[in-house]
Amino acid sequence: DTGVSQDPRHKITKRGQNVTFRCDPISEHNRLYWYRQTLGQGPEFLTYFQNEAQLEKSRLLSDRFSAERPKGSFSTLEIQRTEQGDSAMYLCASSLGGQNTEAFFGQGTRLTVV
Amino acid sequence: AQSVTQPDIHITVSEGASLELRCNYSYGATPYLFWYVQSPGQGLQLLLKYFSGDTLVQGIKGFEAEFKRSQSSFNLRKPSVHWSDAAEYFCATRSNDYKLSFGAGTTVTVRA
Numbered sequence: 001d002t003g004v005s006q007d008p009r010h011k012i013t014k015r016g017q018n019v020t021f022r023c024d025p026i027s028e029h030n031r032l033y034w035y036r037q038t039l040g041q042g043p044e045f046l047t048y049f050q051n052e053a054q055l056e057k058s059r060l061l062s063d064r065f066s067a068e069r070p071k072g073s074f075s076t077l078e079i080q081r082t083e084q085g086d087s088a089m090y091l092c093a094s095s096l097g098g099q100n101t102e103a104f105f106g107q108g109t110r111l112t113v114v
Numbered sequence: 115a116q117s118v119t120q121p122d123i124h125i126t127v128s129e130g131a132s133l134e135l136r137c138n139y140s141y142g143a144t145p146y147l148f149w150y151v152q153s154p155g156q157g158l159q160l161l162l163k164y165f166s167g168d169t170l171v172q173g174i175k176g177f178e179a180e181f182k183r184s185q186s187s188f189n190l191r192k193p194s195v196h197w198s199d200a201a202e203y204f205c206a207t208r209s210n211d212y213k214l215s216f217g218a219g220t221t222v223t224v225r226a
Binding site: 004040042043044048091093099100102107 | 148160214
């Protein structure tokens with residue numbers, strides 16, 4: 001399978017714990033995006049990378065959130081001191097850099113904070 | 115800021131009937147527009163996209179969409195719905211820096 005893959009698919013954690021999610025983009029894609037989707041809503045942009053550079057972060061991304069993309073390949077999204085409000089689906093997408101391109105999404109990581 | 119609105123939260127359609135999902139966008143210039151489909155617990159799959167040119171675009175799974183600048187719309191259509199089309203559908207627009215802005219989604223239920 002050469003699509004975008006995310007790991008884990010599901011994560012249940014206790015409030016206050018740290019969690020880390022991984023995203024492996026399509027190999028030739030230089031852009032990588034993270035989105036968050038809560039129940040009944042469309043995905044909301046969190047952050048994106050071009051190669052290893054993080055170019056923009058949404059105001060939704062509090063100080064407890066950090067994302068990395070070392071070497072411009074896979075990316076990790078870490079949430080520290082999780083809160084119940086962090087419960088959501090975290091979606092990763094990747095794309096080529098041109099104007100006439102589209103983003104391909106992974107299956108997502110469903111986070112439940114109890 | 116660019117945005118899209120999906121006026122219908124939920125649509126129920128009979129199998130074999132036609133389907134139309136509405137999407138309105140707000141953007142001054144010609145927008146990049148997309149329709150994605152999401153099955154329960156899954157990621158998003160691209161159905162079709164509009165960048166420029168022919169305003170009627172064909173997508174996968176028998177879907178098509180028409181860009182109408184005069185109405186600021188990009189409605190999704192399918193002539194004959196199958197039970198497997200039951201899912202949530204998202205319209206999205208993309209900014210020049212490649213971020214997608216999604217609508218709230220329309221849930222489609224297909225009855226036998």
